[in-house]
Amino acid sequence: MDQKTRDDLLKLFQDKLNEAMKFYLETCTRCGVCTEACHVYASMGQIKYIAAYRHEIVRRIYKKYFKRRGKIWPSVGEARELSEMALEELYEAVYSCTGCRRCMVYCPFGIDTQMIMSIAKLLLIGAHTEPEILTLLTDTSVEKGKSLELFKKGFLTGIKNLEKEVVKKWKIEAGETAIPVDVDGADLLYVALAGAVPAAAIFNAAGENWTLSFFEAVNFGAFVGDPTKTKLILDRIVDEAKRLKVKEVCICECGTAFRVMKQLSGKQPFEVSSITEVHARYLREGRIKVDKSKFREPITYHDPCQIARNGGIIDEPRYILNCLSDDFREMSPEPKYNWCCGGGGGLVALGEDNLDFRMKSAKVKADQAQETGAKILTTACENCHTQLIDLNSHYEMGVEVKFLSSMVADALMQ
Amino acid sequence: MWALHDTFLLPTVRRHNPIFWVFLMLFHISFLLLITGHLELIGDFRIFQIAQHEVFLGKGFVGLILSISLLFFLFRRFVSPNRDLSVPEDYYLLILLFLTVFFGSQMDWARRWYDYGNLPIVEYREYLSSLLYLKPHLSSDLTSSGHSFMLVLHVFFANLFLMFFPFSQVMHSFLSLPMNKLRRG
DSSP states (O other): OOHHHHHHHHHHHHHHOOHHHHHHHHHOOOOOGGGGTOHHHHHHOOGGGSHHHHHHHHHHHHHHHHOHHHHHOGGGGTOOOOOHHHHHHHHHHHTTOOOOOHHHHHOSSOOOHHHHHHHHHHHHHHTTOSOHHHHHHHHHHHHHHHTHHHHHHHHHHHHHHHHHHHHHHHOOOTTSOSSOBSOTTOSEEEEESSOOHHHHHHHHHTTOOEEEEEEESOOHHHHHTOHHHHHHHHHHHHHHHHHTTOSEEEEOSOHHHHHHHHHHSOSOSSEEEEHHHHHHHHHHTTSSOBOTTSOOSOEEEEOOTTTTTTTOOOHHHHHHHHHHOSOEEOSSSSGGGOOOOSOTTTTGGGGGGGHHHHHHHTHHHHHHHHHTTOSEEEESOHHHHHHHHHHHHHTTOOOEEEEHHHHHHHTBOO | OHHHHHHHHOHHHHHHOHHHHHHHHHHHHHHHHHHHHHHHHHSOOGGGGGSOOOSSGGGGHHHHHHHHHHHHHHHHTTSTTHHHHOOHHHHHHHHHHHHHHHHHHHHHHHHHHSOOOOOOHHHHHHHHHHHHTTOOOOOHHHHTSTTHHHHHHHHHHHHHHHHHGGGSGGGHHHHHHHHHHHHHO
């Protein structure tokens, strides 16, 4: 690595060093309490997957270039040079971490591993060694936002086709728009992933004055860890919400999108909620009713890390499930200690490339789900959903993986 | 409030590693008691005498507990996976602290348990407060006494430790509270 590249990378590192980050980097005493926290370590047992070890890889570079002690006496803190090899280590550490923050619950100081990993992600982007596919997806997503007029037409045609499906399945009154788009002054802006059929059915059943966003919820910028692009993708939804003067932005089953929208959008004139919260609210207020006899088999729920542990949505899905079934089984005695599915942090988006790793690293999750004896495994995050389907076939768990919102839609009483 | 609870009672450690937690609590409480003891070597603080005691609380056992827990911390770093997480700094700090505590406690133990009577508090007070006023005065009674080499070693290692302190992970003593505040939000 030449001096110029290194300097550029260190500049990126410097940008990340705010007060909180410095505290995270300084405080770790390597006490090892986080050892059991990581699902990858619990499943695979390799030292490099312990949270503290992951930080240490970043911390060594921090000591070397930003701390005098790393210059005077590098060996005492094992300060290390930023080299090609260090980048490889960083890659290994960061793309085996799903950012679930289970370790943060274990740490006596509350060190946020994901924050530290974000430095590593940024360095990898700077060195152009990040997974290409993620950058590609991010750029496609950003491009789509730029030429909105061009893709608007195709989008609207797509929506018309989806509407037919909604009407067919949930018998909407004639003359009513099944999927409203671009409604000025709507109460709720729904940000979906591809397809919004079950969600539309529920919104209509609840009589919500809603509108569908032009943009997809998923924030690939956050997966690859590029703050500028994350903001670009986030801001266009914020702008749309402001333009339509909505009161609430509801994010579909996407953990990352929800966390980014809720915690990184700053103070806005609208509320941010997840679809799970909205459904629980409809049920509580009696705006929709569900048929309890629809699902007779035992159900268990996987708490998506970004929505439960990192987003605080813990009671709502349980309320919904108790409306849907008499046999709801908890996976973990305390939701905040729930294992990650192993698909977060962009790992699922990497697709087949890391399928083997994803399956091996999530053994604990598969075991945990199987122990409940449930036949339906439900969740509220697209990433978790994909990963759980893969786990289901890999470990032959014999469960049915479903979205919580689809279950609500299926059990909806007309 | 919860941040204080998290900082001083270490609930996460208690839950996930109870044995480690016992030693951590013993260590940190004893450490506070020792700081109190040293303050009393500088001057007479009425507030510390709420519970009547000779200077240095705990009849010598505080030092013993500290030494044992430091050895525990050190040895647990010899075992994988903690060994792989540790960097030299962690070992140096523990060894330094152990040496400091051990030689310091020797003086206390000598006085308490082996009837060594030649440890006058008055002279320590004189010496330490003279340091505080930047007019160092070391009484020859201290330097020529039988335990002076213990004293010299104790002060030497303590100084090394204090020099290392701000540049090391021991800063967690100050950063722990703001960090836990950050997590609790």
